[in-house]
Amino acid sequence: MSDYRVALQDMNFVLHDVLKIGDDWASMPKMSEVIDPDTARAILDEAAKLTSTLIAPNARAADEEGVSFSDGVVTTPEGYKEQFRQLAEGGWVGVTANPDFGGMGMPKVLSAQYEEMMCAADISFSLYSGLTAGAIMTLDLHANEELKNTYLPNLVAGEWTGTMCLTEPHAGTDLGIIRTKAVPNDDDSYSITGTKIFITGGEHDLTENIIHLVLAKLPDAPAGTKGISLFVVPKFLVNADGSIGERNAAKAGSIEHKMGIHASATCVMNFDGAKGWLVGEPHRGLAAMFTMMNYERLGVGIQGLGAAARSYGTALDYALDRRQGRGAKATQETNAEADPLIVHGDVRRMLLTMKAFVEGGRAFSSYVGQQLxxxxxxxxxxxxxxxxxxxxxLTPVAKAFMTDTGLEATIAGQQVLGGHGFVREWGQEQWVRDCRIAQIYEGTNGIQALDLLGRKIVGSGGALLQPLAKEIQGFLAQDAGEWSHEFKQLESALTELERVSKDILTNFRGDENLINSVAVDYLNLVGYVAYGYLWLRMAQVAEAKQDLGEFATSKVKTAKFYFAKVLPRVHGIVASIDGGSESLFSFSANEF
Incomplete structure (x- = not known):
């Protein structure tokens, strides 16, 4: 496995030169109090040292060891406990958390870069702090002051970790049918009973306490999602003075044995009359959870980006060093018995596709973070x-498109290495395995597509597409300079996106299967258009900053590659959307 080299120059280029975050922060008093461009650069420098020297070197060993389970106790791989201690001591668990409870209060546009580093270093390890950050946000936004003061300081400090307990054996996407019950006690607490599955970090040995956020139903709950409440359920009860009390009846029944993220404890959690406390209003638990879903789903998209970035670095190292076959006469090294892989056209195609997705994804995740x-x-x-x-x-696009292209990129990286990509030595197979789950959890990518097309586009009558379309149109109205061909390509793709959107809005009432049939294609179309927009923005900035040397030249050439070899995919996507639902639903179940 090659060393992890953080793309600091590109991260700073996106933040400061393309998105101009310094101007944003200067216009936001709450941000200007805690962050400025120089501080941002220093934070990224420290994050790069932490992830490349402390976390990344242990990723392969941690994956091979995995987590173990015995009599309700989960043991994480060797080195994880010390890694988490250093992470917590550096304040990284609370990097975006409210300063009132000890957090750094950093903006999402900056933490997106840190999250990419964490995921590129070791996705499994990143999940323990990542889920904690989600729990912190939920409690900060919805808990009462007593609960905040009880739990947030230790969560933010990384002394405790947090989980999100939603899924049950019979209820995944359809949370309205959960069976976990919450019965009121006499002391303002509730007795929580039920089983949750696929709980990341549900049990581990990294911290002394684990704080579970659990969806459950009160006795008088209405049916469906309108009857779900949210409860905070600690592993160990917390005494009035903040010390750890007796063990709560919230225990891991088993851990899952998975395709990837072996070092992340994915638990079956049994709540047997565990004590819990209501977060927010009764029957409003799902709404409380969804206030942080935009952040969580961007975070999952960044997992795909991180895996792709790590895979690209390894594939590039290998292609520069490995010698196989001969390239064109102009590239042959006559004094060597073979040429490096980098001279071969198909290897270049794979590497440049990876590069286009990684650098485009980095710009996109940062752009979405800026909007948050x-x-x-x-x-x-x-x-x-x-x-x-x-x-x-863009939240469903961030989650789905970045993880789909992330998997495509990791598979391409594996392919560059050939047989060596399939065996353990270089680590490529781990990035494929670890990336795969990101397309599934936090709402499968198909669900994200239905959310985008059904709830956001059709639900708004097309209005939610307009801010992005207008922004891109405004960009295209400027002088194209040397990019007139690419401007026309992006304009054409945007026109097709608007056209198919109108067609769907016109036709969906007459075809109840239409939205479900074309939603994934539609999400991908939005993704390629958004990446094209950001690639042109990056290219124009890079072209004007020739002092950046080869970095700027490479950026410009990668933009050209995106428009020549990647954006044309939209033609096939549009044709598939125009194909409608008939070919899918002409089959009876017995004809499959």
């Missing part, structure tokens, strides 16, 4: 509303 920050901190209501509209549109 604007929606939260922008001064004017108009700015906040515009950013929130973009967040609503």
């Amino acid at each position: 920050d604007r929606a939260k901190y922008a001064e004017s209501a108009e700015e906040r509303e515009a950013a929130e509209a973009l967040v609503q549109l």
